[in-house]
Amino acid sequence: MVMAKAWVIGKTFDGAPTESNFRLIEEDVPAPKQGEFACEALYLSVNPYERRSSDTAPVGSPLMGYQVARVTESKNSEYPVGTVLQLYCGWRTRSLINTKEIPKVVKMTKLPDFGGKEPSLALGVLGIPGVTAYLGLLDVCEPKAGETVLVSGSGGALGSVVGQIAKIKGCKVIGIVGSNKKCDWLKSLGFDHVFNYREAKVDDALKSAAPNGVDCFFDNVGGELSYRVLQHMNNFGRVNVCGAMSSYNYGDKQPLIPSPFIACMCKRLKIQGFSVLDHADKFEESRTQILKWINEGKVKYREEVQHGFEKMPHAFLTALKGNVAGKIIVKV
């Protein structure tokens, strides 16, 4: 028996959460029996989208998210000690896994070797954010060389990769971010124009950055900002509704925004929701392509590492506020 730590919901979320919404507990992890193995978390991811699923979760429910873990004790020959895994098993330091009983929701995979790069990349550029960027851009936005691609929330783990892939595809790329530091970072990655939505007048900034209109809009933010962007789209433009950062804290009290349907009809836009969970079959090939681009210096990434499992709520709140450029992870 080993003692592990886990974070659970301590107080129901209502609006923007604070550290008082989270509770740290201890739990016993029994030694593995035949067919089982135990693993310890090395890195954990905090994801803004988990805010939505926590809305209705009762007090005491685990906070969910991906982690990279290493097998520490094993009675399962397929998972010897030292195997590195990615799994979706909540904010906990240790887990006991029985591969026969493991629910599908745990989404466990053995991690490939990233050629000496840290396995933490499986939570960011080589994980859900990177693969969502890749598939969401190519499958939904279908960018063609010479077109203009606009990415909202582009200073985050996902948006920063979208813009770089659009550049690889020969597009002009515009980013929208919430700080001047993020503007500088994205320009250093090759974005053609980046503006700060907190300072600029969005319509003026778009007229100046995209005088010929926007062909592809990769939207991570939603709300009023997205409505404004639609007014600058070209006929037959493509919109990937990938995230809604501006609305996660509102729960069922969403603010009203003007209808997008008039722009959609007049400009014959394709507006499509996207979930990477529908594309499990393309995950490994997408990851391989992104790793190739990283090795060629065509895709760059930024990780902000917070140290200590106790930092999980702080890291999550930081991610929700969008205060960090790139991917925030917690190293245990």
Ligand SMILES: NC(=O)c1ccc[n+]([C@@H]2O[C@H](COP(=O)([O-])OP(=O)(O)OC[C@H]3O[C@@H](n4cnc5c(N)ncnc54)[C@H](OP(=O)(O)O)[C@@H]3O)[C@@H](O)[C@H]2O)c1
């Ligand atoms: N559909 C899918 O399959 C899928 C998969 C993974 C993630 N997602 C979604 O994709 C989005 C991006 O994920 P991520 O991992 O890149 O998250 P992230 O690293 O936390 O980045 C999100 C960005 O959104 C910006 N933002 C936050 N609140 C905003 C607001 N009110 N208005 C405008 N911008 C705001 C933040 O910074 P600034 O405000 O400074 O710009 C931040 O850089 C999220 O909405 C996430 O839920 C979707």
